[in-house]
Amino acid sequence: FWANYQAMMANQALNNTSFADDTDNVQEMSRSISRYDMAQLITNIMTSQGFPASSSDKSAAIAKITDYNTIPSQYRDAVANVYALGIITGYSDGSFSGEVTMNRGQAAVVIYRMMQYSGNSGGNITNPDPETPAEPETPSKPSQPEQTGKTLANGKPVTEANILELLSELQAKYPEHTSFVNGYRDGIKSYDVLKATNQYKVTGSNLSASTHSGCGGWAALVSDYIFGQTGFPARKIATADARPGDIGISLDGNGKATHIFIITSRAQHNDECQWTEFDGTDSNTTGPNNTYEIVWDIGHCDWDNPQPGDYTVDVWTRYPN
Structure with a gap:
């Protein structure tokens, strides 16, 4: 053609x-x-x-x-x-x-x-x-009931245990401090992730959050590794309902995105939340290639009880309703 x-x-x-x-x-x-x-x-x-x-x-x-x-x-x-x-x-x-x-x-x-x-x-x-x-x-x-029969990208049922298994596979495939080079090439195909990220502008600019490079690219890669690129539309949910594999978007005081990450677990004993974080601040440029360092880390924030000046977090899920 x-x-x-x-x-x-x-x-x-x-x-x-x-x-x-x-x-x-x-x-x-x-x-x-x-x-x-x-x-x-x-x-x-x-x-x-x-x-x-x-x-x-x-x-x-x-x-x-x-x-x-x-x-x-x-x-x-x-x-x-x-x-x-x-x-x-x-x-x-x-x-x-x-x-x-x-x-x-x-x-x-x-x-x-x-x-x-x-x-x-x-x-x-x-x-x-x-x-x-x-x-x-x-x-x-497509009706929501049709989505409930779908399976994860590895063909297994949609359960938290199976999603944590896929996250463990990714952690083995991309160990801490490895490089994420050129972004996520297939990020532009991630329509179900785009539904979430396109709602937000990046802090300090008027551009929509990316699903190709930086933290948005990493989050899209992880989400697609779990759910596939299509078939599991993203919808916004309450932070209290966050589950492993959900997309977290940190917002500044103006409602603009400062960071995008994938949630791995939620602590049961208090309001603190844990997530898998891709630290885009460790980026450096080598020639035409943007290189980012992957950091499998645990971050904490009180999502449900933000104080004045704190950033807030929106959570988007691709689990069937």
């Missing part, structure tokens, strides 16, 4: 997608595509063809999308555009759920709807009116 890839790059069809960061590695183009990236891809093409949604239609669409405020800023306009045009719409609960991966059939339907607008469908099809799009069939959203 090299010629197709070059044509898309030359025509800016991949602008603002996660694929645009991998122009030096065309093999990344064969990975799954999220609803976010599909919305951006379709919007890029539709705009270049002269068929974007109007501002008023986008505003009307935004009012219907229940999870619009949680959509990463880079995708918001694209989501509003495809929703307004009826090319990609929401689930029955009104959410867009852009981190969900599209299958081949869904992608074919989306592309066909786009082609109807541009007149490139190859058949005698009346182009939909961009101002009054036909209501498309609502995609089916």
Whole structure:
């Protein structure tokens, strides 16, 4: 697909997608595509063809999308555009759920709807009116009960004991003070982890927390080693309900992320919590490679009773409900 890839790059069809960061590695183009990236891809093409949604239609669409405020800023306009045009719409609960991966059939339907607008469908099809799009069939959203039958990445049932076993395997594979080089290459595929980290900006900046490098990359690698890259959507829970394998996000006084880590256990005798920590402060740069030191350590904080000036912790779990 090299010629197709070059044509898309030359025509800016991949602008603002996660694929645009991998122009030096065309093999990344064969990975799954999220609803976010599909919305951006379709919007890029539709705009270049002269068929974007109007501002008023986008505003009307935004009012219907229940999870619009949680959509990463880079995708918001694209989501509003495809929703307004009826090319990609929401689930029955009104959410867009852009981190969900599209299958081949869904992608074919989306592309066909786009082609109807541009007149490139190859058949005698009346182009939909961009101002009054036909209501498309609502995609089916996986139900929570279906997730409860899923197994961990090693094929074992989802239990705390089996998750601790996987954490022990990782500790043997990555002993303390080894190097975490170039980040987690597959972090951009970790859609179920992205659902959690994309909610937060990094302290001192306006960038979303990473699942590729630094502590976020390490946390994504560990979480995916346990649960796999997809199939176990992350949801926010109370800190008191934290379990081994959950994702912890330390927040400053402005609600921005200062650190991301994986929880290994919770002390039963008091409110102190223990977690596996990746210490990003021990990073150093060697040429083009960012090298981080892994520290399997026990950290303590009183999550449930923070004092003025203390940082707080949000916990996200991928355990089935």
